[in-house]
Amino acid sequence: MSAGRADWPLWEVFVRARRGVSHVHVGTVHAPDAELALQNARDLFTRRSEGVSLWVVRSSDITASDPDDRGEMFEPAEDKTFRHPTDFELPDEVANM
Amino acid sequence: MDPLLIYTLRQGDRALVLAQRLLEAVTHAPEIEEDMALSNLALDLIGQARALYSYAGEVEGDGHDEDHFAYWRDQHEFLNPLLVEQPNGDFAQIVVRQFLHDAWAAPYWNVMQHSGDETLRALAGKAAKETAYHLRHSRSWVVRLGDGTDESHARAQTAVDGLWRYTGELSEIDDVEHALAADGVIPAAADTLHDTWRNSVGDTLTEATLDMPDDGIMHTGGRTGRHTESFSYLVGEMQVVARAHPGAVW
Numbered sequence: 001m002s003a004g005r006a007d008w009p010l011w012e013v014f015v016r017a018r019r020g021v022s023h024v025h026v027g028t029v030h031a032p033d034a035e036l037a038l039q040n041a042r043d044l045f046t047r048r049s050e051g052v053s054l055w056v057v058r059s060s061d062i063t064a065s066d067p068d069d070r071g072e073m074f075e076p077a078e079d080k081t082f083r084h085p086t087d088f089e090l091p092d093e094v095a096n097m
Numbered sequence: 098m099d100p101l102l103i104y105t106l107r108q109g110d111r112a113l114v115l116a117q118r119l120l121e122a123v124t125h126a127p128e129i130e131e132d133m134a135l136s137n138l139a140l141d142l143i144g145q146a147r148a149l150y151s152y153a154g155e156v157e158g159d160g161h162d163e164d165h166f167a168y169w170r171d172q173h174e175f176l177n178p179l180l181v182e183q184p185n186g187d188f189a190q191i192v193v194r195q196f197l198h199d200a201w202a203a204p205y206w207n208v209m210q211h212s213g214d215e216t217l218r219a220l221a222g223k224a225a226k227e228t229a230y231h232l233r234h235s236r237s238w239v240v241r242l243g244d245g246t247d248e249s250h251a252r253a254q255t256a257v258d259g260l261w262r263y264t265g266e267l268s269e270i271d272d273v274e275h276a277l278a279a280d281g282v283i284p285a286a287a288d289t290l291h292d293t294w295r296n297s298v299g300d301t302l303t304e305a306t307l308d309m310p311d312d313g314i315m316h317t318g319g320r321t322g323r324h325t326e327s328f329s330y331l332v333g334e335m336q337v338v339a340r341a342h343p344g345a346v347w
Contacts, residue, residue, distance in 0.1 A: 008128060029130050035237050040130040043137050 010059040011037040013044075015051035021096050023055050034058075100276040101214070102156045103176065104283075106166065107273075107320050109149030110177035113167060114328075115198060116142035117335050122185050131188075134234060138195065141227040145220070152216050168339035172324055172332045179319040180263035184327040186256065189242050189249065193256035196235035197298065201267045203232040204293045213281030236301050243305025250306065257302065258310050265315030268294065 008030040014023035026045050031037035037056040046054065065073055077083070119139040126132045150163035181198055185191050206228050209221035242249040268291035270278075277283045302309050318324070339345075 030128055031130065032241065036241070039134060039234055039237070043133045044130065047137075 008032050011041070011056045012059050012062060013037075013041040014055040014057070015041075015045055016053040016055075017051055019052065023053065026050075028059065029056070031056075099156060100273045101282060102153055103273045104277055105149050105153040105156060105217075107176040107178075109146045109153060109166065110175045111181055111198075111202075112142040112149065113146035114175065114177040114331065115181035115195075116140075116146065117331055118181065118183075118185055119191075119195075122188075122191050125185075125188075127188055135191070138231050138234070141231065145224050145227070148220050148223075152220070155216075164339065168336045172329050173322040175324065175328075175332065176320050176322060178263070178266045179316055179325055180260065180267060182319065182324060182328045182331060183260060183263060184331075186259075187252055189252035190256040190259070192235050192238040192242065193253060194260055195231070196239045196301065197257075197260055197264055198267075199228060199232035199235045200297045200301070201264075201290065201294045203228045204290055204297070205287075208284055208286045208290065211284040211286065213284075217282065239301055239307070240305045243302070243307040253305065254307050257307055261310040262313065262316050264294075265312065266317045266319060267291075269317060269320065271320070 009032075010028050011031055011034075012028055013026050015026045016023045029037055029040040029044055031040050034056060037058075038054060041054050041056050045051070116139040119135050119142070123132050123136045123139075126135055146167070147163045150166040153166055154161045154163065180194065183194060203225070206221045206225035209217055210225060212218045212221060239253060242253040244250070245253075274283055274287075278285070278287065299309055316325075
């Protein structure tokens with residue numbers, strides 16, 4: 001069975017653990033198409049009942065920020081502490097924040 | 098033997114022997130992801146076999162557990178259909194064998210959810226969900242390979258042609274089934290399984306641009322203990338550890 005790993009594109013996998021929470025990135029799988037990517041993701045990332053919903057996205061379809069741009073992208077937010085909700089007390093009833 | 102015992106062993110052996118073939122294929126799939134997929138199918142099938150063997154032990158009433166049926170029967174006592182014992186070829190052959198089986202097993206377990214036998218009915222509920230997924234996986238591979246490259250198409254067609262002669266046995270009905278149908282253990286809807294299988298397989302082969310072979314001579318006998326040549330090697334490998342260390346536990 002000679003199909004090389006290079007033949008199968010990479011897919012990013014997102015799992016939703018339960019109703020009401022967001023899909024969270026958990027890893028990647030190789031697959032020749034979306035259908036099999038979903039099946040492979042199911043076998044690798046939900047084998048211990050980790051989820052109720054799966055997304056797969058072709059890795060090449062993701063536009064990522066450049067690590068070298070970290071300074072200009074993220075540092076300007078560091079001194080704007082007024083954006084943090086530190087003056088608010090979170091009620092116990094609010095989960096999943 | 099009690100028809101219910103024979104019948105339960107036929108279903109348990111079908112699951113166990115197919116699982117054993119799948120496990121032989123693990124580490125030989127085209128990608129590690131597919132190794133995982135094949136072993137997951139096998140684990141579901143082993144779970145089904147264990148439940149069926151436990152029930153067979155109850156029905157038989159001689160105190161035999163699931164290990165007895167898996168490890169301490171000889172090959173002529175295994176009652177699986179010949180399709181599932183066919184030795185692994187290339188990857189196309191492995192997934193086509195799985196698909197031809199799953200297209201029968203998925204509707205089979207759906208029908209058995211209406212069995213008059215409480216244990217089989219409960220078991221069918223779990224197996225139906227598992228097998229629906231197996232069919233989804235194997236079916237998607239048949240379409241992917243059949244409607245893929247010239248090479249994958251040719252390999253898939255060769256696999257379909259080579260395995261077709263073992264498919265007739267899946268839907269065979271003999272005195273065992275007749276007796277259990279009369280008792281309501283096998284629901285009347287089981288009569289439609291062959292048509293359901295044929296329609297499902299036909300639709301998939303069409304989508305996969307593969308030809309459905311003509312029904313020629315169908316090989317049969319596995320369900321009465323007459324197996325094909327390679328089966329003795331499968332049984333030997335499966336049982337060697339248990340027989341070398343009788344009663345071992347961990």
